[in-house]
Amino acid sequence: MSPPTSATSRDRLRIAIQKSGRLAEPARALLASCGLSWRESRDRLFCYGETLPIDLLLVRDDDIPGLIADGVCDLGIVGRNVLGEQDGERRNGGREPAFREWRALGFGACRLALAVPESWDWQGVSQLAGKRIATSYPALLSQWLAEQGIAADVVLLSGSVEIAPRLGQADAICDLVSSGATLSANQLKPVETLLQSEAVLAGPAAEFDAVRGELAQLLLRRLDGALRIRHSKLLLFQAPRRLLPALLPLLPDAEVPTVMQLDGEDDLALQALCHGAVTWQRLEDLKRAGARGLMVLPVEGMLA
Ligand SMILES: Nc1ncnc2c1ncn2[C@@H]1O[C@H](COP(=O)(O)OP(=O)(O)OP(=O)(O)O)[C@@H](O)[C@H]1O
Ligand SMILES: O=P(O)(O)OC[C@H]1O[C@H](OP(=O)(O)OP(=O)(O)O)[C@H](O)[C@@H]1O
Ligand SMILES: [Mg+2]
Numbered sequence: 001m002s003p004p005t006s007a008t009s010r011d012r013l014r015i016a017i018q019k020s021g022r023l024a025e026p027a028r029a030l031l032a033s034c035g036l037s038w039r040e041s042r043d044r045l046f047c048y049g050e051t052l053p054i055d056l057l058l059v060r061d062d063d064i065p066g067l068i069a070d071g072v073c074d075l076g077i078v079g080r081n082v083l084g085e086q087d088g089e090r091r092n093g094g095r096e097p098a099f100r101e102w103r104a105l106g107f108g109a110c111r112l113a114l115a116v117p118e119s120w121d122w123q124g125v126s127q128l129a130g131k132r133i134a135t136s137y138p139a140l141l142s143q144w145l146a147e148q149g150i151a152a153d154v155v156l157l158s159g160s161v162e163i164a165p166r167l168g169q170a171d172a173i174c175d176l177v178s179s180g181a182t183l184s185a186n187q188l189k190p191v192e193t194l195l196q197s198e199a200v201l202a203g204p205a206a207e208f209d210a211v212r213g214e215l216a217q218l219l220l221r222r223l224d225g226a227l228r229i230r231h232s233k234l235l236l237f238q239a240p241r242r243l244l245p246a247l248l249p250l251l252p253d254a255e256v257p258t259v260m261q262l263d264g265e266d267d268l269a270l271q272a273l274c275h276g277a278v279t280w281q282r283l284e285d286l287k288r289a290g291a292r293g294l295m296v297l298p299v300e301g302m303l304a
Contacts, residue, residue: 010212011053011211011212012049012053012054012055012212012215013049013053013054013055013074013075013212013215013216013219014054014055014056014057014072014073014074014075015031015054015055015056015057015073015074015075015076015077016056016057016058016059016063016064016067016068016072016073016075016076016077016078017031017056017057017058017059017064017076017077018058018059018060018061018064018077018078019044019045019058019059019060021061022108023061023077023078023079023107023108023199024058026105026107026108026199027077027105027199028056030077030105030107030223030226031054031056031077033226034219034222034223034225034226035051035052035222036049036051036052036054036219037049037050037051038050038055038056044058045057045058045059046058052215052218052219053215054215054219057072057073061078061079061082062082062086064076064077064078064082064083064202065078065082065083065086065087065098065099065202066086068098068099068202068203068204069090069098069099069204071204074203074204074208074212074216075102075201075202075203075216075219076099076201076202076203077105077199077200077201077202078199078200078202079108079110079197079198079199079200080101080104080195080196080197080198080199080200081110081112081137081140081176081195081197083099083101083200083202084139084140084195084197085137085138085139085140086099086139087099087100087139088139088140088142088143089139091139092139092142096205097205098204098205098206099202099203099204099205100202100203100204100205101200101201101202102200102201102202102203102220103200103201103220103223103224103227104198104199104200105198105199105200105201105227106198106199106227106230107198107199108197108198108199109178109196109197109198110176110177110178110197110198111176111177111178111193111194111195111196111197112137112140112174112175112176112177112193112194112195112197113174113175113176113177113190113191113192113193113194114128114133114141114144114172114173114174114190114191114192114193114194115162115172115173115174115175115177115183115188115189115190115191116171116172116188116189116191117165117171117172117187117188117189118187118188118189119187120189122189122191125148125150125192126150128145128148128150128152128172129150129151129152130151130152130153131152131153131171131172132152132153132155132169132170132171132172133145133152133153133154133155133170133171133172133173133174134155134156134157134161134164134165134169134170134172134173134174135154135155135156135157135161135173135174135175136156136157136158136159136161136175137174137175137194138154138156140174140194140195141154141174141194142154144194155169155170157169161173161174161175162175162182162183162185162186162188163186165186165188166186166187173188174194176197177190201223203216221303222303225301225302225303226301228275228302229299229301229302231275231276231277232273232274232275232299232302233273233274233278233296233297233298233299234271234272234273234274234296234297234298234299235251235254235270235271235272235273235274235278235294235295235296235297236269236270236271236293236294236295236296236297237269237270237286237291237292237293237294237295238262238267238268238269238270238291238292238293239267239268239270239290239291239292240266240267240268240290241266241267241268242266243289243290243291244259244268246289246290247270247286247289247290247291250282250285250286250289251272251274252276253274253275253276254272254273254274254275255272255273255275257270257271257272258270258271258272270291273299278296283296
């Protein structure tokens, strides 16, 4: 396996993903669904692309934007929260944007929220004036406070932010929320959402050279196909022609269905690619409207 080389001498694409943590497995699975496979180095930090010249670097998620900015990696999969915070840091330091969000990937959903003690009677953001707010996202919080016209003190903590009010370190907090269980456990309630986050494909703000540009475009095309069919199902059924006007409105998320005439009858066979959830409820509704022989099939791949 060839060792990592510098950006200028590379004709392979390098993608940074989280080594372990919430985004590690789904990121790898998504790239694998684009037809990529790898041989892993013994230290499990570098994966050499076998099917395509696209390698993986396994790192801490916080390092991903910087690796792209420095050209060590070409692309990365990271939370929008991390990308936004580091972009804010760069801007605050007077530096040019060096990376940007290329695609939202539909996993790792959470939000960056402002939370206050449950005992507060929340009237609005003006209550934050002069208060201390603990966070690991100082750039995003400061930017939001400035937009709201609020002067408050930002207390920087790298973890366990929710405990800060109980320790008397802060009056409120700004942290990631998913289920809300951590906030409740610390007698806090969310009052404002600063950012809706999910995993994103991040790329450089600048253009690639020709070779890596082509590889990136190939990957993006496959990724768009994979994202599009991720929740898609192929629905097959039969129905009398006269019932079509009642059946088609039950498929609002479907592409124009393929309709086949069955031999010598007024019956049709339909094939519809549905992009939303095909639930039992939906199948029952279709059956009630006259569909027969309903079958739901997974979609393995699609290229528009
Ligand atoms: N409940 C959640 N709490 C925190 N992050 C979440 C949650 N749900 C989704 N995420 C997303 O997952 C990303 C990675 O979270 P994780 O906890 O694995 O990061 P980490 O501990 O910083 O990992 P690393 O060791 O790579 O630095 C977050 O930046 C965020 O985008
Ligand atoms: O709304 P919830 O579902 O409770 O999730 C939110 C919590 O999850 C994250 O912490 P994590 O579990 O990653 O621990 P950490 O503090 O070590 O990051 C985040 O920092 C919040 O504390
Ligand atoms: Mg991290």
